[in-house]
Amino acid sequence: MYTSTPPWDIGRPQPAFATLAASGALVGNVLDVGCGTGEHALMAAGLGLRALGVDTASRAIALAETKAGERGVAARFLVADALDLAALGERFDSVLDCGLFHVFGDDERVRFVASLASVVPAGGHYHMLCFSELQPGDFGPRRVTQAEIRSAFAAGWRVASIEPAVIDITVTPVGAQSWLSDIVRTEDVSAGG
Numbered sequence: 001m002y003t004s005t006p007p008w009d010i011g012r013p014q015p016a017f018a019t020l021a022a023s024g025a026l027v028g029n030v031l032d033v034g035c036g037t038g039e040h041a042l043m044a045a046g047l048g049l050r051a052l053g054v055d056t057a058s059r060a061i062a063l064a065e066t067k068a069g070e071r072g073v074a075a076r077f078l079v080a081d082a083l084d085l086a087a088l089g090e091r092f093d094s095v096l097d098c099g100l101f102h103v104f105g106d107d108e109r110v111r112f113v114a115s116l117a118s119v120v121p122a123g124g125h126y127h128m129l130c131f132s133e134l135q136p137g138d139f140g141p142r143r144v145t146q147a148e149i150r151s152a153f154a155a156g157w158r159v160a161s162i163e164p165a166v167i168d169i170t171v172t173p174v175g176a177q178s179w180l181s182d183i184v185r186t187e188d189v190s191a192g193g
Contacts, residue, residue, distance in 0.1 A: 008036065008098070008099050008167070008169055008170075009036055009037055009170070010039075010168050010169065010170060011039070012039055013039045013040055013042075013043040014039075014040070014098050014129060014167060014168055015166070015168060016129055016165040016166070016167075016178075016180045017040055017043065017096060017098065017127070017129065018043065020127060020180075021043055021044065021047060025094070025125070025127070025182075026044055026047065026049060026094045026096075026127075027049070027093050027094055028049070028050075028092070028093025028094060028124075029049070029050045029051075029052075029090065029091065029092045029093050029094070030044040030045075030049050030050065030051040030052070030092060030093070030094045030095070030096065031051075031052055031053075031054065031085075031090075031092040031094070031095045031096070031119065032044070032051065032052070032053040032054070032095075032096045032097075033054055033082050033085070033095055033096070033097050033100055033116075034054070034055055034082055034097060034098070034099065034100030035053030035054060035055045035060070035061075035064060035077065036055055036057070036060045036064070037060050037063040037064045037067060038053045038060075038061075038063070038064025038065075038067055038068065038075060038077055039067075040053070040096045040098060041053030041064070041075040041076075041077065041096075042064070042067060042068060042071060042073050042075050044075070044094070044096070045068070045073045045074050045075035046071075046073055049094075051075045051076070052075070052076045052077070052078065052088070052090070052092075053075060053076070053077045053078075054077070054078050054079070054080035054082065054085075054088070055077075055079065055080070056079065056080070056081060056082070057079075058079050061077045061078065061079050064077045065077050082100060082112060082115060083108065083111045083112055083115050084115060085115040085116065085118055085119045086115065086118035086119060088119060090119065091119055091120070091121055091124075092119050092120055092124060093120075093121070093123075093124045093125070094124065094125050094127065095116060095119075095120060095124070095125070095126045095127065096127050097126065097127070097128040097129070097130075098128075098129045098167065099129065099130065099131075099141070099167065100112075101128050101130045101144065101152075102130035102131045102141045102142055102143070102144050103141050103142070109152050110152075113152050113153060113157075117156055117157075117185065117187075120185040121185060122185050122186060122187055123184065123185065124184070124185045125160075125182055125183070125184055125185075126153075126157075126181075126182075126183040126184075126185070127180070127181070127182055127183075128149075128179070128180070128181045128183065129165060129167055129178050129179070129180055129181075130144045130149075130178055130179055130181075131143050131144060131167065131176055131177070131178055132144060132145070132146075132164070132177050132178050132179045133145045134164070134177040135176050135177040135178070136177075140176065144179065146162050146179065149162060149179065149181055149183075150162075153183050156185065156186055156187040157183050157184065157185055157186060158183070158184045158186050159181065159182075159183050160182040160183065160184050161180075161181065161182045162179050162180070162181045163179070163180045163181075164177070164178075164179065164180075165178045165179065165180035166178060
């Protein structure tokens with residue numbers, strides 16, 4: 001996948017996440033899940049936060065590590081499965097997801113939300129950018145409705161907001177219509193919640 005530059009690898013943080021970071025919304029330990037070449041983990045680490053980026057693509061992780069070294073930023077990167085985040089043995093107060101949730105099928109979404117729940121304590125935030133059903137055509141990943149987001153996070157989470165946004169991509173200057181969601185963990189499974 002990363003033998004050439006994929007459309008979502010824009011070489012900088014997504015504007016919606018850059019705005020989020022500038023607002024002070026990222027706190028504590030930060031996980032960039034499905035990090036690709038690491039722009040969001042690098043952004044968080046650049047703010048002085050402890051940041052980890054994970055992806056299943058070893059080539060993307062190698063590129064992210066190179067960027068971190070070149071920029072002198074102390075972000076960490078690991079090849080890891082987003083459906084088994086508990087294996088990381090860490091907890092995260094802020095999770096960033098640009099374009100991962102929308103690639104999962106229904107069964108995988110259930111597993112992914114459970115995986116997130118295993119590493120996000122009560123009060124932690126999951127910030128997601130995903131393609132919305134407002135994106136015309138059928139190029140790219142599956143579109144996601146607000147109802148699907150609310151349904152996926154109905155138990156143990158509170159959907160604080162879902163706002164229209166754009167995911168910048170390299171194949172069109174207008175980007176892709178998306179949802180920017182802020183979803184708060186209300187239960188902590190490690191505490192028996």
